Amino acid sequence: MPPAPRQPEDHRDRPALLEARGLALSRNDEPIFGPLDFALHPGEVVLVEGDNGAGKTTLLRVLSGLLAPTSGEIRLAGEPLTLARLSPQVALLSHANGLKPELTAIENLRFAAGLLGLRSGLSPTTALAGVGLAGYDDVPTRTLSAGQKKRVALARVLLAPVGLWLLDEPYANLDRDGIQLVNRLLENHANRGGAALITSHGAYAYTSGTPRRIALRGGNPGGGGPAGGSGFSRDAAVPEIRDGFAAEAAPADRSNSGGEA
Amino acid sequence: MKPGSTLAACAALVRRDLTLVWRRRGDAANPILFALIVVALFPLALGPEPEQLRRIAAGVVFVAILLAGLLALDTLFRSDYEDGSLEQLVLSPHPLSLLLACKIAVHWLTTALPLIVVSPLLGELLHLAAPLRGLLPLALLLATPLLSLLGAVCVALTVGMHRSGMLLALLVLPLYVPVLIFGAGACNAAQAGLPFAAPLLWLGAALVLVLVLAPLACAAALRISLS
Numbered sequence: 472m473p474p475a476p477r478q479p480e481d482h483r484d485r486p487a488l489l490e491a492r493g494l495a496l497s498r499n500d501e502p503i504f505g506p507l508d509f510a511l512h513p514g515e516v517v518l519v520e521g522d523n524g525a526g527k528t529t530l531l532r533v534l535s536g537l538l539a540p541t542s543g544e545i546r547l548a549g550e551p552l553t554l555a556r557l558s559p560q561v562a563l564l565s566h567a568n569g570l571k572p573e574l575t576a577i578e579n580l581r582f583a584a585g586l587l588g589l590r591s592g593l594s595p596t597t598a599l600a601g602v603g604l605a606g607y608d609d610v611p612t613r614t615l616s617a618g619q620k621k622r623v624a625l626a627r628v629l630l631a632p633v634g635l636w637l638l639d640e641p642y643a644n645l646d647r648d649g650i651q652l653v654n655r656l657l658e659n660h661a662n663r664g665g666a667a668l669i670t671s672h673g674a675y676a677y678t679s680g681t682p683r684r685i686a687l688r689g690g691n692p693g694g695g696g697p698a699g700g701s702g703f704s705r706d707a708a709v710p711e712i713r714d715g716f717a718a719e720a721a722p723a724d725r726s727n728s729g730g731e732a
Numbered sequence: 733m734k735p736g737s738t739l740a741a742c743a744a745l746v747r748r749d750l751t752l753v754w755r756r757r758g759d760a761a762n763p764i765l766f767a768l769i770v771v772a773l774f775p776l777a778l779g780p781e782p783e784q785l786r787r788i789a790a791g792v793v794f795v796a797i798l799l800a801g802l803l804a805l806d807t808l809f810r811s812d813y814e815d816g817s818l819e820q821l822v823l824s825p826h827p828l829s830l831l832l833a834c835k836i837a838v839h840w841l842t843t844a845l846p847l848i849v850v851s852p853l854l855g856e857l858l859h860l861a862a863p864l865r866g867l868l869p870l871a872l873l874l875a876t877p878l879l880s881l882l883g884a885v886c887v888a889l890t891v892g893m894h895r896s897g898m899l900l901a902l903l904v905l906p907l908y909v910p911v912l913i914f915g916a917g918a919c920n921a922a923q924a925g926l927p928f929a930a931p932l933l934w935l936g937a938a939l940v941l942v943l944v945l946a947p948l949a950c951a952a953a954l955r956i957s958l959s
Contacts, residue, residue, distance in 0.1 A: 538959045554822070557823075558824060563820070567816025571811075572815070573756060574748070581744070582747075585745070586744055586745065
């Protein structure tokens with residue numbers, strides 16, 4: 472590591488880690504997102520913003536190679552994306568956090584390290600301490616809270632020896648400290664020359680630095696989803712539901728944003 | 733910053749899956765219980781005449797073990813799919829087919845091998861003929877890996893669907909039938925005093941072929957299911 476001070480701009484002259492050109496996806500002839508053009512350079516954190524159902528999760532799945540785009544192309548360090556070329560370079564944090572509830576936090580991380588490799592200078596124990604879960608090594612993941620599980624999943628991303636992070640709603644379920652933690656991890660990662668693409672539905676945001684933003688505005692301009700074209704007056708129906716189920720409405724809304732793939 | 737070796741990844745996967753089976757060992761006993769119940773019901777339904785039971789013993793044990801395997805098949809990828817581990821597996825830098833081969837091997841080891849171990853007991857419940865006591869486990873040893881590998885491809889295709897149980901059975905059964913015919917056929921031939929090597933050799937040949945092709949097909953099917 473050179474001792475020279477590293478500014479995010481230092482990495483700009485290097486080729487883009489990830490580049491999307493005219494990237495679009497539609498399902499059953501309904502556009503989900505796109506066409507999008509953007510590039511992700513080393514040292515950059517890009518925030519994908521959009522409402523629930525705007526296609527943020529789907530975009531991340533396309534960029535991670537799990538889902539093929541309908542049109543457009545993705546380039547990885549200048550080369551067209553294939554799963555074989557992508558996988559040593561990307562770490563994905565998705566809504567399903569990929570942790571086994573029966574295993575302890577450290578067992579989950581050891582498995583991830585075996586599968587994806589280990590970032591030099593880190594071990595599963597230090598990574599766990601790095602996300603504020605020191606001492607939770609032997610606690611079964613099943614008994615952790617949603618926020619703590621998210622932290623373990625972040626530790627897994629931190630451990631993987633990759634340059635590109637694709638984080639889907641990394642702030643969800645986290646407390647104030649956790650949000651700071653994610654920002655700190657992202658900042659360190661960017662300073663190392665890595666890059667990250669994170670999604671957020673807008674409730675929390677990446678605060679440090681000035682991340683670039685990509686706004687996703689949902690596929691259908693009407694924004695009505697499958698029921699949008701029907702003759703029901705939505706304004707009349709919504710308050711009625713809210714009155715009846717005020718208590719349940721909020722958590723249901725949150726879980727909606729979770730399952731938007 | 734370089735990924736670990738493929739061997740280390742396979743070892744980590746095998747260790748994790750074995751640990752998971754151990755932590756859920758109550759579920760792991762289900763296939764054995766199922767096979768035991770099915771086999772124990774036959775003498776009750778048909779009557780206890782040893783001659784009658786001996787004639788159908790090998791076939792019944794084969795069918796019971798096949799169905800028990802079918803019962804356990806859905807667990808192969810289900811939990812990994814639901815908690816997102818499968819995505820991580822697909823995104824790992826190692827050949828997916830190799831990782832899946834490890835998963836299938838662990839699955840066979842923990843679901844089918846215990847069934848083979850109890851197969852002499854199952855046979856004894858049905859007065860299995862003495863010359864078949866050695867042959868039945870041998871035939872199962874060749875047939876069950878085939879069932880696991882063929883089943884894994886079908887599970888990979890259906891893992892993204894809700895309530896895929898019936899569809900899975902429909903997909904799997906046509907592939908299982910030849911295995912059943914050759915496996916049980918070898919036992920029946922031996923019981924009738926006929927040469928029985930040919931069906932066993934066919935099973936062995938099919939096993940070699942499927943051992944090579946099924947993990948590749950399974951990887952392709954999983955990629956489709958996840959997209």
